[in-house]
Amino acid sequence: MTGFSGRHSxxxxxxxxxxxxxxxxxxxxxxxxxxxxxxxxxVFRYGTMAYGVAMYNAGMNPHKSYNGWSTIRYGVxxxxxxxxxxxxxxxWLATGYDRPDAYTVRIRIRDGVTFSNxxxxxxxxxxxCLRHLVKVHERAKGNLKLTSVTARGNVVTLRSSQKTASxxxxxxxxxxxxxxxxxxxxxxxxxxxxxxxxxxxxxxxEIHLRRNPRYWGGPVRTDKVIVKSITDGEMLTMALQNGxxxxxxxxxxxxxxxxxxxxxxxxxxxxxxxxxFQAALNFRTPALQDGRVRAAICMALNKQQxxxxxxxxxxxxxxxxxxxxxxxxxxxxHDDGYNPDKARALLxxxxxxxxxxxxxxxxxxxxxxxxxxxxxxRQELPLLATAMQGYLKKIGIRLDVNATDNAGDFLKKxxxxxxxxxxxxxxxxxxxxxxANHFTAQxxxxxxxxxxxxxxxxxxxxxxxxxxxxxxxxxxxxxxxVLDDHAFLYASHLRMNLVMRNGIRGFVPHPCDYYxxxxxxxxxxxxx
Numbered sequence: 001m002t003g004f005s006g007r008h009s010x011x012x013x014x015x016x017x018x019x020x021x022x023x024x025x026x027x028x029x030x031x032x033x034x035x036x037x038x039x040x041x042x043v044f045r046y047g048t049m050a051y052g053v054a055m056y057n058a059g060m061n062p063h064k065s066y067n068g069w070s071t072i073r074y075g076v077x078x079x080x081x082x083x084x085x086x087x088x089x090x091x092w093l094a095t096g097y098d099r100p101d102a103y104t105v106r107i108r109i110r111d112g113v114t115f116s117n118x119x120x121x122x123x124x125x126x127x128x129c130l131r132h133l134v135k136v137h138e139r140a141k142g143n144l145k146l147t148s149v150t151a152r153g154n155v156v157t158l159r160s161s162q163k164t165a166s167x168x169x170x171x172x173x174x175x176x177x178x179x180x181x182x183x184x185x186x187x188x189x190x191x192x193x194x195x196x197x198x199x200x201x202x203x204x205x206e207i208h209l210r211r212n213p214r215y216w217g218g219p220v221r222t223d224k225v226i227v228k229s230i231t232d233g234e235m236l237t238m239a240l241q242n243g244x245x246x247x248x249x250x251x252x253x254x255x256x257x258x259x260x261x262x263x264x265x266x267x268x269x270x271x272x273x274x275x276x277f278q279a280a281l282n283f284r285t286p287a288l289q290d291g292r293v294r295a296a297i298c299m300a301l302n303k304q305q306x307x308x309x310x311x312x313x314x315x316x317x318x319x320x321x322x323x324x325x326x327x328x329x330x331x332x333x334h335d336d337g338y339n340p341d342k343a344r345a346l347l348x349x350x351x352x353x354x355x356x357x358x359x360x361x362x363x364x365x366x367x368x369x370x371x372x373x374x375x376x377x378r379q380e381l382p383l384l385a386t387a388m389q390g391y392l393k394k395i396g397i398r399l400d401v402n403a404t405d406n407a408g409d410f411l412k413k414x415x416x417x418x419x420x421x422x423x424x425x426x427x428x429x430x431x432x433x434x435x436a437n438h439f440t441a442q443x444x445x446x447x448x449x450x451x452x453x454x455x456x457x458x459x460x461x462x463x464x465x466x467x468x469x470x471x472x473x474x475x476x477x478x479x480x481x482v483l484d485d486h487a488f489l490y491a492s493h494l495r496m497n498l499v500m501r502n503g504i505r506g507f508v509p510h511p512c513d514y515y516x517x518x519x520x521x522x523x524x525x526x527x528x
Contacts, residue, residue: 010255042523044504046516047239049250051207052229054377060188060206061179063137068174074209074227076116077177077193080107080126081168083512084366086428089168093121093178093194102163102466103488107156115180116198116212122149125180127351129205130158132181139429139444141176143436161201163464163472169428174514196220196519209517221506221522231377231405240266240499246523247500247507249516252379253312259499268499272325272491274426275494276318276474277380279372279388280448281487285417287368292350294486296343297370297418299336300391307492310383314497318490320479321425321434328431335483335490343395354396361396369398373416375407381420384491388418411447419447424513431475439482450487501525 051070052058062068071077080094097107113121130149134141137423144167148159158166170176179185181194186375194216197209207227211220228245230236240246251259259266278294281288281297288294303317315324324330336342340440347353352361352368372388374381385401392399402410410416425434437445440456455478462474482488496509498516506520 007381034485042221043226044222044247044507044517044521044523045226045228045245047228047230047236047245047248049229049231049233049236049377049379052226052377052405053204054231054375054407056408058229059117060191060199060202060207062175062177062191063140063179063185066174068177069514070207071177071179071191071193072174072195073516074207074225075197075519075521076191076199077174077179079174079176080109080178080196081428082515083172083510085511087426087511089172089429092434093126097168099164102509103160104189105158105160105164105167107158109154109156111154113194113216114214115192116192116214116384117127117180117183117192118214119180119182119192121178121180121194121216123154125158126178129178129181130156130176132185133175137175139437140173140338142431142442142444143170143173149236163466165464165466166428166430166432169430170433172428172512172514173433180330188189189365193315197225198202215519217441217519220310220519224404225517225521229372233379237527246504247498248270249496249498250379251497251499253310253314256314256497256499257312265502266499267502268497269417269508270495270497272316272323273494273496273509273513274323274326274329274423275422275424275496275513276321276323277315277378277420277491277494278318279384279386279418279420279491279514281489282414282417282419282448283450283487284414284448285370287370288417290350291486293352293368294345295336295391296346296395297397298486298489299339299343299346300395300397301388301489301491302338302391303491305337306384306387310387311380311492314495315380315492317494318493320483320490322431322479322489323426323493327425328472328479329426330475332479333483340391340395343399347396350391352396359396360398367398368396369400370417371415372399372401372418372420373407373410374403374420375405376402376403377405378422380492380494381422386421413507418489427512427514429512431471432463435462435478437473438488439478448487450482452481452483452485483522 056066057069059067062071062423081089084090095108095110127149133148145161147161150157183192184190189199196215198212200208200210209225211223236248237255242246264426307315320333322329352363354361374385382403389399419481437443440459465471498509503524503526505522
């Protein structure tokens, strides 16, 4: 990949050409085929960049990796509690809970709920599911720390080795989808949930779903759903225009403005989220063990320019881990800001100078050259990689970019120095989820092997704190220390857009990015 300025020029040319193509497509949009099958069934076709192997969710078993995101997004599974629009947990398959002590939660299970195979989703079935979850899913095991799961009557009792301050929030995680574990979870088409849809077929690039005739939550308005993974932005745009799909997620920002001008046929729904584009610095890389080098890299990024020039303002600058709409996010913490002059000074202080005039700093006869690893299924990540090539070149660091949907393989082998990904930082409406998974020595997603005993101690204190105000204060202290250590680089938070035909009803984005296909999804002829 080339530097920022050259890539941006190419990006502009592509946007211009795409604008012409899409403008023509808008004129011809009425030519798209009908979305009702010959037998009168309502069929919803959805193109998305958020499903596939690179997203670790190419499956329907919520007890495996991040497959639970697909289980809940596409209406197959449901959790005991779910988030409302204010990211507060409310009952779903449960009706409520109480805490007899600091380490125990008793959850009342809703009567009358059945799995899609007709079996009752009672307390025994819920308890069996949660036992299986913490047995096979390392992230859930580490988050929940359950020591016992028991069922009696319509109550499931959970006991944890840690105080249960965030346990109800954690159970809203997609891995918490309640499925019938007496069935074969290895076959994705046989994963049985309680949701409005069930799986007919599934591949790493496409899912076919049909209406659950036994759905407990009321009438399901759409008969079939087809989810297609389309990771090329131009192909995604044209798929909506030519009638191949009814709605899309992940459309290139350069295309969104074109649909804003076609309101007679299309509509755009958007919501700010806590999804952040971040980069972890690898502490096993010798050069990155020097805090001055890490600080220089963080100071090199011009976040506002990146968001404006490459994201078309479809985002907002991330100071730290959490967005400003959360009481422990935004300006509650501070970073060093954009300061390329200070970055160059820090590199010089660390012994890196351009001794041969090639534009890159060197030390002991070797240029400071780093490997940036990311994946392509999130359109913003290759753009961030391209921007960072240009920004780091300005301070004398050569950056080699590896943007691949096999990023997981390189990550495991350690063939990287900086790893960029997109992640929802407050998916449970509580800071503990992200903090516990990224910042401690034992964290499952501490990819850069960051270690700070002071942070570990704060996290331990935080995990046992029930008072919301005190939890917020501890979260701020933890994130600030991580920023001071320059262990992670946070670029921007995402504004999520769903673009669809005007005839689509009941398909709306949610701040937590979980809930998409629901019983209320409806397909009409408007906008064809």
